[in-house]
Amino acid sequence: MSAAASLQVLLEAGQPVAGHRPWPRIVVTTELWHAVIEGLAGGGWTLLGLWGEPGMVHLAAHEAASGFIGVASLPCPDGCFPSVGRLHPPAQRLERALADLVGLQPIDAPDARPWLDHGRWPVRHPLGAASAPAEATSPYPFLSAEGESLHQIPVGPVHAGIIEPGHFRFTANGEAVVRLEERLGYVHKGIEALLAGAPLERAARLVGRVSGDSTVAYALAFARAVEAATETAIPARAHGLRALMAELERLANHCGDIGAICNDAAFALMLAQCAVLREQVLRASAACFGHRLLMDSIVPGGVATDLPADGVHLLRALVAEIRRQFPPLVELYDNTASLQNRTASTGFVRPDLIRQFGCGGTIGRAGGRDFDARRQPGYPPYEQLKFEIPARTDSDVNARIWLRIGEVEQSLALIEQLLEQLPMGPVCVEVRQPGQPCEGVALVEGFRGDILVWLRLAADGTVARCHPRDPSWFQWPLLEAAIENNIVADFPLCNKSFNGSYSGHDL
Amino acid sequence: MRKLLLQNLWRSPLTIAAPAPSAAALAELGVKVDQAARRRLGRSLAIREVDAGSCNGCELEIHALNNAYYDLERFGLRFVASPRHADVLLVTGPVTANMREALERTYAATPDPKWVVAVGDCGRDGGVFAGSYACVGGVSAVIPVDVHIPGCPPTPMQLLEGLLALLQVQRW
Ligand code: SF4
Numbered sequence: 001m002s003a004a005a006s007l008q009v010l011l012e013a014g015q016p017v018a019g020h021r022p023w024p025r026i027v028v029t030t031e032l033w034h035a036v037i038e039g040l041a042g043g044g045w046t047l048l049g050l051w052g053e054p055g056m057v058h059l060a061a062h063e064a065a066s067g068f069i070g071v072a073s074l075p076c077p078d079g080c081f082p083s084v085g086r087l088h089p090p091a092q093r094l095e096r097a098l099a100d101l102v103g104l105q106p107i108d109a110p111d112a113r114p115w116l117d118h119g120r121w122p123v124r125h126p127l128g129a130a131s132a133p134a135e136a137t138s139p140y141p142f143l144s145a146e147g148e149s150l151h152q153i154p155v156g157p158v159h160a161g162i163i164e165p166g167h168f169r170f171t172a173n174g175e176a177v178v179r180l181e182e183r184l185g186y187v188h189k190g191i192e193a194l195l196a197g198a199p200l201e202r203a204a205r206l207v208g209r210v211s212g213d214s215t216v217a218y219a220l221a222f223a224r225a226v227e228a229a230t231e232t233a234i235p236a237r238a239h240g241l242r243a244l245m246a247e248l249e250r251l252a253n254h255c256g257d258i259g260a261i262c263n264d265a266a267f268a269l270m271l272a273q274c275a276v277l278r279e280q281v282l283r284a285s286a287a288c289f290g291h292r293l294l295m296d297s298i299v300p301g302g303v304a305t306d307l308p309a310d311g312v313h314l315l316r317a318l319v320a321e322i323r324r325q326f327p328p329l330v331e332l333y334d335n336t337a338s339l340q341n342r343t344a345s346t347g348f349v350r351p352d353l354i355r356q357f358g359c360g361g362t363i364g365r366a367g368g369r370d371f372d373a374r375r376q377p378g379y380p381p382y383e384q385l386k387f388e389i390p391a392r393t394d395s396d397v398n399a400r401i402w403l404r405i406g407e408v409e410q411s412l413a414l415i416e417q418l419l420e421q422l423p424m425g426p427v428c429v430e431v432r433q434p435g436q437p438c439e440g441v442a443l444v445e446g447f448r449g450d451i452l453v454w455l456r457l458a459a460d461g462t463v464a465r466c467h468p469r470d471p472s473w474f475q476w477p478l479l480e481a482a483i484e485n486n487i488v489a490d491f492p493l494c495n496k497s498f499n500g501s502y503s504g505h506d507l
Numbered sequence: 508m509r510k511l512l513l514q515n516l517w518r519s520p521l522t523i524a525a526p527a528p529s530a531a532a533l534a535e536l537g538v539k540v541d542q543a544a545r546r547r548l549g550r551s552l553a554i555r556e557v558d559a560g561s562c563n564g565c566e567l568e569i570h571a572l573n574n575a576y577y578d579l580e581r582f583g584l585r586f587v588a589s590p591r592h593a594d595v596l597l598v599t600g601p602v603t604a605n606m607r608e609a610l611e612r613t614y615a616a617t618p619d620p621k622w623v624v625a626v627g628d629c630g631r632d633g634g635v636f637a638g639s640y641a642c643v644g645g646v647s648a649v650i651p652v653d654v655h656i657p658g659c660p661p662t663p664m665q666l667l668e669g670l671l672a673l674l675q676v677q678r679w
Pocket residue numbers: 209212560561562563564565599600601626627628629630634635658659660661
């Protein structure tokens with residue numbers, strides 16, 4: 001399959017599924033499935049997600065050249081499917097998770113180890129034909145690294161700071177990291193199983209807690225998928241308020257991250273200053289919408305709360321305040337050579353890996369991949385707003401800090417525009433009752449990168465199946481690559497500059 | 508940098524006034540802390556945070572306790588890196604099955620006397636994740652809990668009130 005053939009043309013050979021919106025879902029043959037895999041491996045398009053349900057595996061892909069997004073579904077009556085990860089490594093962990101949860105086996109998969117299932121659940125294959133777990137579980141076999149004078153450093157799952165749990169297995173030669181292997185899944189909460197059968201309101205709360213730091217982006221992706229499935233049009237003011245919340249979330253997180261990264265280079269002053277900015281954003285969010293992190297503020301059909309009378313004034317004051325306080329901090333970063341000595345050229349990620357993995361967010365854009373879901377596929381009201389997407393190619397910790405700095409400035413400008421143009425009118429409508437099963441999908445740009453939510457609603461409007469995919473799926477593997485040949489002591493710095501979500505990934 | 512530091516010296520501090528300890532937490536605690544432990548510990552507590560499956564929302568607000576507004580350390584409360592140095596475990600999340608053993612081991616590694624504070628609606632009873640095959644459901648299902656601080660996530664103010672209740676009890 002040459003990368004020149006378009007994904008859309010390729011999928012036309014399959015059977016489109018009725019009631020899947022806004023992008024098509026196509027039931028494909030094994031032959032077509034192979035063609036899709038080859039196209040992914042050839043770099044023609046990007047993997048957006050891979051998930052399953054009993055008897056069927058789904059793969060979402062995006063073609064950057066045309067902007068086309070499609071979902072390919074392969075029936076697997078025998079409980080197995082040709083491995084995507086065999087030719088396309090970004091699919092490997094998704095495949096392992098899918099085998100753990102649904103029980104569908106990837107044929108010829110390069111890595112058959114379990115991923116989310118640590119042998120601690122009372123069931124096997126909770127999303128498939130659930131069965132009792134195996135009696136005894138063997139220890140997880142880590143990959144080996146051999147050579148004289150190599151030693152291993154196991155870290156986690158409980159880490160030293162106030163952070164999420166995960167296990168890192170370093171193999172080091174003196175100070176230099178030879179191999180890092182991640183083991184995740186510790187915070188797997190079984191969210192997909194909880195979503196099955198949930199009414200919309202409960203489902204929205206659950207999806208809003210897949211990764212708490214991205215609650216706005218997740219709630220937005222879920223709401224957009226529901227609205228696509230049910231063909232519900234929401235009021236213009238709701239679009240504006242949603243974008244306002246999304247930019248506040250981006251602003252708060254980027255401020256926090258910039259400080260936290262510098263703190264991991266022992267520059268605590270930056271953390272102290274940036275944490276103040278973050279706190280100011282959270283306080284303004286609470287004053288405007290009633291929740292510091294804006295949880296449950298976006299609901300299918302619109303938003304839960306309108307901006308109060310003094311909201312516009314409050315947010316304008318916030319923007320002005322950050323505009324005043326932020327530039328000296330940027331200058332401070334720019335002028336502190338000892339700090340940049342730690343961040344420049346540390347944790348370099350090869351741009352070809354970034355492209356291959358479809359790595360999004362600041363990591364992707366700091367490494368030459370200028371993808372931003374607000375632009376492509378795009379969603380309202382961003383087409384009416386002026387903003388730039390900062391991009392760099394140096395792909396190290398320093399680049400990722402500058403990327404965040406650039407995005408803080410863009411978010412401030414976006415908030416100002418949104419306040420300027422906020423339409424009047426209602427902020428929420430009833431979601432249309434589907435009357436028959438329907439499916440929806442949405443791609444939303446969170447502060448960490450693009451979040452995919454796919455769902456199927458039952459005729460009564462409850463969720464039959466929902467799969468949220470965190471941007472971290474395509475970022476965690478690259479952290480393993482980024483740390484290679486860096487010193488162990490720089491790991492916290494690299495890790496923080498990625499800021500992958502454990503909860504979002506473990507689901 | 509010097510300019511920034513000087514400005515910060517001159518401007519009035521951002522730190523808020525201390526809130527009153529939470530009445531609910533005090534009531535919960537009252538009977539549980541024994542006198543001897545209080546004398547031994549004096550008035551400062553080392554806290555080890557353990558994420559036992561949270562969505563990371565609770566962690567964000569716990570982090571905020573360290574910012575200039577809440578400045579937890581002024582109360583003698585500080586976060587430490589190891590359970591071996593801790594008096595208090597601050598536990599978040601619905602306790603996933605995959606984190607259960609790690610939580611038990613962290614508890615075992617914490618020297619006596621020790622307190623456990625369960626943070627968030629998840630820490631109380633599993634919150635929105637209650638009933639999942641992958642969650643044990645609530646910190647007290649795994650280790651003994653002294654205080655619950657509810658909320659999803661609790662605000663830094665609520666966290667502060669709950670933690671101050673711990674200190675209050677010690678002073679009796
Ligand atoms: S209580 Fe809420 S914020 Fe805290 S971990 Fe649970 S869902 Fe997340």
